[in-house]
Amino acid sequence: MSKPLKYPVSALVVLHDSDGHILLIERTAPPDFWQSVTGSKEPGESVADTARREVWEETGIALTDGQLDDWHDSTVYEIYHHWRHRYPPGVFENREHIFSAEIRRDSQIVLSPTEHVRYGWFGWREAAEKVFSPSNKRAIIELAKRRGWLPDKAV
Numbered sequence: 001m002s003k004p005l006k007y008p009v010s011a012l013v014v015l016h017d018s019d020g021h022i023l024l025i026e027r028t029a030p031p032d033f034w035q036s037v038t039g040s041k042e043p044g045e046s047v048a049d050t051a052r053r054e055v056w057e058e059t060g061i062a063l064t065d066g067q068l069d070d071w072h073d074s075t076v077y078e079i080y081h082h083w084r085h086r087y088p089p090g091v092f093e094n095r096e097h098i099f100s101a102e103i104r105r106d107s108q109i110v111l112s113p114t115e116h117v118r119y120g121w122f123g124w125r126e127a128a129e130k131v132f133s134p135s136n137k138r139a140i141i142e143l144a145k146r147r148g149w150l151p152d153k154a155v
Contacts, residue, residue: 006040006086008079008093011051013037013068014100014139015059020149021105022127022140025058025116034120034130036139038096047097055101059119060110063101071098071142075135098139124149 014036015023027033039054041047048070052063074097079087087094109119122130128140144150 003086005088007042008087008091008095009041009047009050010038010094010096011041011047011054012096012098012133012136012139013051013055014098014136014143015055015061015103016100016124016143016147017105017121018102019105020124020144020147021121022124022143023059023103023109023119023121024127024130025111025119028113028115028117033132034127035133036131036136038133038136040094048099051097051099058112058115059107061103061107067101067103069100071100071139073098075138077133077135096135098135098142100139100143 022036024034024036027035037055037058039050039057041050045053048068051068055061055063074095076093076095079092079094084092105121111119124140124144128137131137131140
């Protein structure tokens with residue numbers, strides 16, 4: 001049975017603690033591919049519902065009401081050629097909506113073994129350098145500005 005095709009709208013959720021640490025998860029493939037929680041919208045979902053579902057599926061964390069911060073911001077990016085088969089024919093771009101949520105560093109993380117191999121907490125600067133996606137890097141740096149972890153001119 002093949003997987004259904006993805007809808008080209010997704011959520012990116014930067015999970016962080018109160019002290020400037022970012023939770024990243026490493027995908028099963030390719031090796032050393034670190035990212036924040038991300039995933040595609042499913043039929044009938046709002047993008048915020050997608051964000052909450054993906055956080056649950058990828059980390060085992062159920063965000064409480066009011067915990068998810070919707071930035072009302074998004075990035076459109078070109079879908080890499082080797083991943084286009086996951087989308088309907090003729091779809092070349094995805095719109096990624098950005099969210100964040102503060103969680104405790106001692107939160108129990110339960111990874112999906114089919115998607116991720118490990119997780120780690122990283123200072124925001126290291127996390128921004130470690131992630132593969134330019135939009136993920138931008139979101140981490142913007143979060144650092146929003147939270148006052150760095151002055152606006154420091155990047």
